[in-house]
Amino acid sequence: METRELRYFVAVAEELHFGRAAQRLGIAQPPLSRAIGRLERRLGATLLHRTSRAVSLTEAGAVLLREARAALDAVEAAERRTRRAATGSAGIVLVTKAGASGELLAKLLDAYAAEPDAVPVEVLLCGIGEQVGLLRDGRADVALLHRPFDSTAGFDVEELDTQAQVAVLPAGHPLSVRPLLTMTEITGLPDLPMARWPEPGGSYPAGPGPEVHSQTQLFQLIELGRTTVILPESCRSHLSSDLVAVPVIDAPEITTVIAWPPQSRSRAVADLVRTATRL
Secondary structure, three states: OOHHHHHHHHHHHHHOOHHHHHHHHOOOHHHHHHHHHHHHHHHOOOOEEEOOOOEEEOHHHHHHHHHHHHHHHHHHHHHHHHHHHHOOOOOEEEEEEOOOOHHHHHHHHHHHHOOOOOOOEEEEEEOOOOHHHHHHOOOOOEEEEEEOOOOOOOOEEEEEEEEOEEEEEEOOOHHHHOOOEOHHHHHOOOOOOEOEOOOOOOOOOOOOOOEOOOHHHHHHHHHOOOOEEEEEHHHHHHOOOOEEEEEEOOOOOEEEEEEEOOOOOOHHHHHHHHHHHHO
């Protein structure tokens, strides 16, 4: 299969409409339809159910969509990393969510910098849920991810740290003086609906709470008494005197991992991972 064919199929599978997919690709609809038909004949599988009113994926189509996305990501990553190598850049790029794992990240960078063969490390701070895409498409070489929120599928990983979670409340709220809380108590507050984080595709889950896109915005909304959130306990170091963190005894633990593409042969990435696991 050619990458062009995979891009055509992904566009149709995501749009579920040949006209919109053709417009997205910048081509006419008839060549797109013919290309998908040739792909189906070559694979010996029906990838799409077509009616006069709708297009839907078959089971085989759903498998190809998942695999095609991964293949296209790998091609894009190869192009980016090759261009970086051609410029003579000896450094590596580490991506992490802004405001997350700050203490661990600082220790890791200091420890790695002391290694005799250390190379420069560019730290790329990103928004919520963006690390996986940046690592997958080659803009980053290694990432700090947080399970169960971030998917580690398709990456090699090493576990670094596990934390309990706390509810962040405005100081003065009746629950802020409690020694412990439960998930039911914190998620059922009518006066403090849970903040809504963006999902991997960029959309927000339904709910009454405000949409948030940064930690700074989130903490300000909590201070104003508009929302609450459950975060890893390391967030305590970022809280102002107007915010209180209360342990949530039945919240799932958060595991920080260092992740890298399995096909990576970078000695610098391997050295950084070894340094992280020693910490």
